[in-house]
Amino acid sequence: MPFKLSLDPGEKFAINGAVVVNGDRRAVLMVENQAAVLRDSDVIREDEARTPATRLYFVCMLSYLDADAADSHYPRFSEHMDAFMEVVENPRVRLICAQISLAMMNREYYRALSGCRELIEYETLILGGADDGQRLQSRA
Incomplete structure (x- = not known):
């Protein structure tokens, strides 16, 4: 299609x-x-990825745009996801993180990006709208 x-x-x-x-x-x-x-x-540039959720988004975006090099981005993704999961207690957000991880393992990078947009929205709520992923939030 x-x-x-x-x-x-x-x-x-x-x-x-x-x-x-x-x-x-x-x-x-x-x-x-x-x-x-x-x-x-x-699209976000690396210097715009200043929050935990936008860092995850950035690495997922790299994997999506260049699937041939996605394996080289996975260790960085894993590091950012581990750090994010260490501080998040919300069960719904932890489920989204698990879904993102599964999507990355299954090479479903656009699905992972969609999940990251939800994390950016959550992060924006927690930070009171003061994050650098604000322009992505409107597309989530």
Whole structure:
């Protein structure tokens, strides 16, 4: 089933790790095969990953955009997840963490990203909205 991507003028997106910029008009693209696609608003740079949940998101994002190198990112993911789980007691959040870990083990990186968005939302609530993942929260 094709994936339809509607783009605003100048909007950026990543497809399989390559950054693409739309021209000066609105465009609709159809991706016919399996590809890792993320809008610019869903991409974070490493220096923006300053909270535990955004660090997890960043590593999952790297795995999603470059699945061939995902195994090299897993130790870092595991380290960040262990640190996150050490301080979280909420059973619902711990379940989300387990689901993210399972998705990463099953190479379901987009599913892991979706779970990380939930963690960012939780973290935002706990921190009173003062985290750097705020722009991702609106997409969760």
